[in-house]
Amino acid sequence: MIEQTLTVVSTKGRLAHLQAEQQQACEGCNGRCGSQVFAKLFGTAKKTFPYQFDKQLSVGQKVTLALDDSHMVKHAFAVYMLPLLASFSFALIAVGVFAVSEGWQILAAVLGGVIGFLIAKSRVKSLKHSIKVIKIHPISLPLTQIDGD
Structure with a gap:
């Protein structure tokens, strides 16, 4: 506590x-x-x-x-890790599945980070203190x- x-x-x-x-x-x-x-x-x-x-x-x-304390861990995971994991996932999917150039990989990573941020924002609102x-x-x-x- x-x-x-x-x-x-x-x-x-x-x-x-x-x-x-x-x-x-x-x-x-x-x-x-x-x-x-x-x-x-x-x-x-x-x-x-x-x-x-x-x-x-x-x-x-x-x-x-x-x-x-457990709520702090959930918040920290949602705020820090979700955008990062989504960014890496989108970049890896862009290079592995679609075999796009580096510029498109960067754009996919940014898009993944934004989507991860929006998901994290909605999750943090739903977490109850x-x-x-x-x-x-x-x-x-x-x-x-x-x-x-």
């Missing part, structure tokens, strides 16, 4: 929009590694996603959710110093 603590950023009834805190891949390189460079290039726009709870939550409240609520954290009040303490 992959666990993540998220913050409620908005609510509408029992539907809460959750936002995860972005975590740095590592702190050892002080921003000189590839993950830091890509984060700077592509921005750090924070994404939210809706989730329906059994009870109403408050803005700022923390929630810990868990996702089954098994998200479980692990803990709903109580709202904590900020500590303030009281005169005389």
Whole structure:
């Protein structure tokens, strides 16, 4: 199980929009590694996603959710391997069955990659996430110093 603590950023009834805190891949390189460079290039726009709870939550409240690891493997296979396998298959069929020139083989490989991408896109939409609520954290009040303490 992959666990993540998220913050409620908005609510509408029992539907809460959750936002995860972005975590740095590592702190050892002080921003000189590839993950830091890509984060700077592509921005750090924070994404939210809706989730329906059994009870109403408050803005700022923390929630810990868990996702089954097996779903991540299915998604990774669909997104990465299907277009690649379709591309290779189309190229091999083009050379083996039709005995076409190199230009047509490349075109067949690109066509296979696009078809594999479309199949992967439809498969990812059909995969259901098994998200479980692990803990709903109580709202904590900020500590303030009281005169005389």
